Amino acid sequence: MMYKHMIGKQSNKVKNTVEKGMVKRFVESIGDPHPIYTNEEVGKKSRYGKNIAPPTYPRVFDYGVIEGLILPEKGLIHGEQNYHYERPLFIGEEISCYSEVKNYVEKSGTNGRMGFLEIVNYGEDQEGNMIFSEKMVTIITETVRKAMCYE
Amino acid sequence: MSNLTNLQVGDSLEEITLSPVSRMDLIKYSGASGDFNPIHTIDEEAEKAGLPGVIAHGMWTMGNLSKVFTSYYEEGFIENFQVRFSGKVFLNDVLTLRATLQEKNNETFSFKVNVSSQSEKVVMKGKVVFVTN
Numbered sequence: 001m002m003y004k005h006m007i008g009k010q011s012n013k014v015k016n017t018v019e020k021g022m023v024k025r026f027v028e029s030i031g032d033p034h035p036i037y038t039n040e041e042v043g044k045k046s047r048y049g050k051n052i053a054p055p056t057y058p059r060v061f062d063y064g065v066i067e068g069l070i071l072p073e074k075g076l077i078h079g080e081q082n083y084h085y086e087r088p089l090f091i092g093e094e095i096s097c098y099s100e101v102k103n104y105v106e107k108s109g110t111n112g113r114m115g116f117l118e119i120v121n122y123g124e125d126q127e128g129n130m131i132f133s134e135k136m137v138t139i140i141t142e143t144v145r146k147a148m149c150y151e
Numbered sequence: 152m153s154n155l156t157n158l159q160v161g162d163s164l165e166e167i168t169l170s171p172v173s174r175m176d177l178i179k180y181s182g183a184s185g186d187f188n189p190i191h192t193i194d195e196e197a198e199k200a201g202l203p204g205v206i207a208h209g210m211w212t213m214g215n216l217s218k219v220f221t222s223y224y225e226e227g228f229i230e231n232f233q234v235r236f237s238g239k240v241f242l243n244d245v246l247t248l249r250a251t252l253q254e255k256n257n258e259t260f261s262f263k264v265n266v267s268s269q270s271e272k273v274v275m276k277g278k279v280v281f282v283t284n
Contacts, residue, residue, distance in 0.1 A: 026184065028179070028183070030183075030217070031218065032214070034222075036224050052228075054214065054221070056210060056213050059214075077236075078209045080233070080235050081210065085229060085231075088224075
């Protein structure tokens with residue numbers, strides 16, 4: 001059970017800024033250039049009183065490094081993605097981000113034993129309140145795991 | 152503009168059909184997200200990974216899917232957004248984004264969401280919980 005011993009391990013917190021220019025580029029890349037994200041006037045008049053970032057934006061943040069966690073460079077399959085928000089992210093705010101190995105299981109399937117690695121990324125405001133979490137389930141096939149052991 | 156509170160269970164939000172997936176879409180997303188895995192942009196690398204050609208980032212597709220809700224941010228925000236990736240997306244695929252109201256409870260609206268390709272193959276499905284508090 002390759003990653004079993006990593007469960008519960010966390011990275012150190014990294015401070016990230018929700019940068020307007022980065023958000024602008026991000027929303028353009030997903031074809032979602034709504035003024036609520038980048039137009040200051042629209043942001044001010046909105047129910048939030050400021051511009052917000054779209055829900056999948058946390059992909060951009062730096063979550064630090066979980067010591068000892070070595071992932072295969074190739075062949076990972078993204079199985080699931082799950083965001084939870086207490087409120088939207090605001091443009092210009094600072095978010096402290098970190099990452100945790102939440103779970104690892106192996107299951108036998110038609111392609112041998114598949115590993116399911118669950119990593120959760122967290123984002124907190126500067127008072128330590130949780131703003132969002134982002135759970136990713138990555139599937140690691142037996143072939144990929146074996147290739148890694150022999151490299 | 153449509154209003155979320157007028158929606159009834161079973162109603163769908165306005166579906167969105169994207170332009171055919173282009174390599175430039177994926178290059179732009181790589182740059183914007185910082186995910187430079189070459190299987191999304193370079194044919195040779197995709198082939199080395201056993202794929203017939205480059206595939207879209209799952210997160211690009213998920214990012215697109217969230218657009219169905221953008222016009223409702225004046226009423227609330229997405230509290231939960233959960234998807235399972237069930238199929239690969241290739242260049243020139245034409246994706247349609249859909250959301251259907253499944254449950255309504257005071258300030259909480261639960262939607263079934265999915266993305267399907269031109270052949271109606273579902274490449275992503277999941278759930279969005281939108282709250283108006």
